[in-house]
Amino acid sequence: MDRKNIVIIGSGNVATHLAIAFLKAGHRILSVISRNENNAAQIAEKTRSHYSSDFAAIPAETDFIIVAVKDEAVSEVASKLNGGNAIVAHTSGSIEMNVFQNYANNYGVFYPLQTFHKEKELEINQVPFCIEGNNKATENALSELAKSISSNIHLVNSENRKVLHVAAVFACNFTNHFYTIAENILAEKNLSLDILRPLIKETALQVMDKSPSQLQTGPAVRGDEKIMQQHLNYLATKPELAELYKKLSESIKNFKR
Amino acid sequence: MDRKNIVIIGSGNVATHLAIAFLKAGHRILSVISRNENNAAQIAEKTRSHYSSDFAAIPAETDFIIVAVKDEAVSEVASKLNGGNAIVAHTSGSIEMNVFQNYANNYGVFYPLQTFHKEKELEINQVPFCIEGNNKATENALSELAKSISSNIHLVNSENRKVLHVAAVFACNFTNHFYTIAENILAEKNLSLDILRPLIKETALQVMDKSPSQLQTGPAVRGDEKIMQQHLNYLATKPELAELYKKLSESIKNFKR
Secondary structure (H helix, E strand, C coil): CCCCEEEEECCCHHHHHHHHHHHHCCCEEEEEECCCHHHHHHHHHHCCCEEECCCCCCCCCCCEEEECCCHHHHHHHHHHCCCCCCEEEECCCCCCHHHHCCCCCCEEEEEECCCCCCCCCCCHHHCCEEEEECCHHHHHHHHHHHHCCCCCEEECCHHHHHHHHHHHHHHHHHHHHHHHHHHHHHHCCCCCHHHCHHHHHHHHHCCCCCCHHHCCCCHHHHCCHHHHHHHHHHHHHCHHHHHHHHHHHHHHHHCCC | CCCCEEEEECCCHHHHHHHHHHHHCCCEEEEEECCCHHHHHHHHHHCCCEEECCCCCCCCCCCEEEECCCHHHHHHHHHHCCCCCCEEEECCCCCCHHHHCCCCCCEEEEEECCCCCCCCCCCHHHCEEEEEECCHHHHHHHHHHHHCCCCEEEECCHHHHHHHHHHHHHHHHHHHHHHHHHHHHHHCCCCCHHHCHHHHHHHHHCCCCCCHHHCCCCHHHHCCHHHHHHHHHHHHHCHHHHHHHHHHHHHHHHCCC
């Protein structure tokens, strides 16, 4: 792909990782625009770009405006942009593409399906990008931009992006909460999560090339009522956890494998 | 550790992995005993040992009898053993050490906290082993045996082993079920779990050196009621999943971070 001129809106984790990845791929970051000028200045320094807090200050030669702000801010940012013919795309899993329809001719979604942490290096080349565009040319252009930084590109429309987000809440947000619950259960007895960490890792890694439905283990799938009752007795003083234990066990038992 | 003489009872995944690991560590497998003679013969071939289906046929020179059978069979196997002064230990997360008290002088627990698959090689050196013994000498001997195959050894009494098992059900069995639910939600729209796999992996790997309570993301922890309602609307035709979504979201919101 040719060198493109990119404006980044936002200065959080996603904005930071994308700006650096674009620079590494040979693109030019024209400007980083954020309400938080300090953060914007930090990314600007790393990517040899300008920074600003004026959302309307889009240079005329801009090819892409990547809106990497919090979900609740996308719509307001969209209304302030003045991007001419640049392609505008947000990076959210939950916001409709049409948030841009009254403010731009060419727009879409550039959604990296990964957890980003500012401090942590990430192999962005493995990150799945979900792309959507309001017309074929825009979709192609956003796909090409994504391909310049990752080898894992998917065309996903807004309806399916919502489905993906629901699935991600189960597979990632809820699983992290169960890690948290496990850590708490152990801490009460002065046991460290360290003792469980290898199993947590293996449980995730084994679904990388297999279907999780074929890998279910534990008392619920074997129908081991005695153990489940022991566990519920242990959780009797924690009614919320006991209820989660029951609901999940029922769900595992009812699942048609 | 000196070379020890070991009898393996059972012929499933745990029996197979342990027998091979003991052999690699320089120990001698005297015999593999299992109701299923075919499986026993397979492990015996891999570990240059004898096999039998007679649980009482324990050679006199045996140092350790490792009972790696299904939970529900441990008690029956224990009653049939004729092990003289050998140390007897089972590999279960849920069975009391005292299952052996009427049948052996020296007994304990040798519990590898990991998921085992027969076909799959595993770095057993990283597997946490939870050790318990009915006296100090037995505990030490079982610890030494565990140290000869793994560098991750923990002394855990039966009470805490139960707590560990409850925590593991949350952190591993329930998380795998959520992977399964995610796969199903995606499959309904012809979307592949592949698109979520990198995020599943990162979600697990990021808790290897951090507390999961500090890493929670998603609509529930941000209090994003609008997105949660959208997700619940999407799940309206799947009442069981909608209920799990609600319960988990509430639990995340209520958690004191």
